[in-house]
Amino acid sequence: MSLSASTKTVAVEDAGQPPVLVGQSPRIRQILRLVNKLGRARWPVLLLGETGTGKEVVARAIHNVEPKGPFVTIDCSSLVGPLMESELFGHVKGAFTGAVGPKTGLIEAAHGGTAFFDEIGELPLDLQAKLLRVLQEKEFRPVGSLSTKRSEFRVIAATNRDLAKEVERGTFRRDLYYRLNVVNVRLAPLRERKEDIPALIAHFLKKYGRGHNLTQEALEAMLDYDWPGNVRELENCIQQMVALSSGPLVHLSELPSAVQNFAQSRHAMPFAVVDPEPGSRAAHLPRGQAPLPQPVLPLAEVEKRAILNALEYTNGDRAMAAHLLGIGRTTLYRKLKEYGVD
Numbered sequence: 001m002s003l004s005a006s007t008k009t010v011a012v013e014d015a016g017q018p019p020v021l022v023g024q025s026p027r028i029r030q031i032l033r034l035v036n037k038l039g040r041a042r043w044p045v046l047l048l049g050e051t052g053t054g055k056e057v058v059a060r061a062i063h064n065v066e067p068k069g070p071f072v073t074i075d076c077s078s079l080v081g082p083l084m085e086s087e088l089f090g091h092v093k094g095a096f097t098g099a100v101g102p103k104t105g106l107i108e109a110a111h112g113g114t115a116f117f118d119e120i121g122e123l124p125l126d127l128q129a130k131l132l133r134v135l136q137e138k139e140f141r142p143v144g145s146l147s148t149k150r151s152e153f154r155v156i157a158a159t160n161r162d163l164a165k166e167v168e169r170g171t172f173r174r175d176l177y178y179r180l181n182v183v184n185v186r187l188a189p190l191r192e193r194k195e196d197i198p199a200l201i202a203h204f205l206k207k208y209g210r211g212h213n214l215t216q217e218a219l220e221a222m223l224d225y226d227w228p229g230n231v232r233e234l235e236n237c238i239q240q241m242v243a244l245s246s247g248p249l250v251h252l253s254e255l256p257s258a259v260q261n262f263a264q265s266r267h268a269m270p271f272a273v274v275d276p277e278p279g280s281r282a283a284h285l286p287r288g289q290a291p292l293p294q295p296v297l298p299l300a301e302v303e304k305r306a307i308l309n310a311l312e313y314t315n316g317d318r319a320m321a322a323h324l325l326g327i328g329r330t331t332l333y334r335k336l337k338e339y340g341v342d
């Protein structure tokens with residue numbers, strides 16, 4: 001069964017708070033409905049998406065719909081080396097050099113709750129076989145032990161790999177893939193859901209800022225940028241600019257260099273040379289010489305552009321546009337009337 005969530009949504013988590021899904025598009029409600037359905041069932045869930053798209057937060061949101069038992073994160077990319085089996089299944093005293101006492105593994109710790117296998121595609125083949133037995137029989141054996149233990153838990157796995165291709169390559173077990181891929185949810189990258197960026201920016205500014213806000217130039221640069229690191233990169237960007245900003249208003253020059261360089265490359269397009277209007281300042285320039293772009297726009301024009309940009313980024317949602325602009329809806333309606341905007 002496959003529930004596609006290739007939507008323009010975003011998942012973020014507040015420190016010390018339950019995870020929340022942030023986004024202003026109607027599609028966020030689709031994700032919330034999906035989370036609520038999965039949270040009330042015990043089906044295995046496979047979360048697919050690029051690094052930084054919020055897979056763990058979606059997993060926590062599913063668990064918190066009807067929280068039962070612990071939520072245990074198992075980072076499969078870190079299960080390397082001679083002690084990886086001990087991390088997963090635990091060990092008994094004397095199982096190997098340095099095992100001075102028994103240890104509870106992550107599988108046992110998840111009993112009665114949810115085990116979130118992050119980057120499941122990184123799990124070595126030998127551990128894949130042992131994990132499959134746990135999922136099928138609900139049993140495991142700690143390292144060095146002759147007896148088995150039981151552990152029952154909800155399974156949520158996540159990966160940024162194409163597991164179907166990994167199965168064909170022989171690097172991921174086919175039987176384990178089918179065991180995990182009962183319900184799959186695909187999270188779209190941030191570059192495909194840019195209309196949610198303003199709400200994300202507001203969320204992270206509230207979380208990390210101290211009354212900080214963005215100039216229009218900085219906001220436009222962040223909206224244009226493709227965010228290859230997705231939500232995690234955007235969050236780090238907000239943290240960096242808040243730390244480096246000298247005042248509550250954050251300028252383009254205070255954004256990370258990757259965002260600045262992208263903005264500069266987008267604005268490096270040559271200006272077209274057109275015949276100036278008679279009587280204009282440009283009409284007195286020698287023919288073929290283009291005037292420099294106007295360095296300062298009238299305040300009314302800046303305000304009009306900000307309003308139009310906000311409406312564009314919220315898909316015409318005037319209430320949300322007013323919220324992002326920091327003005328009341330009545331003020332927004334009055335301004336639209338003044339500028340003749342329908």
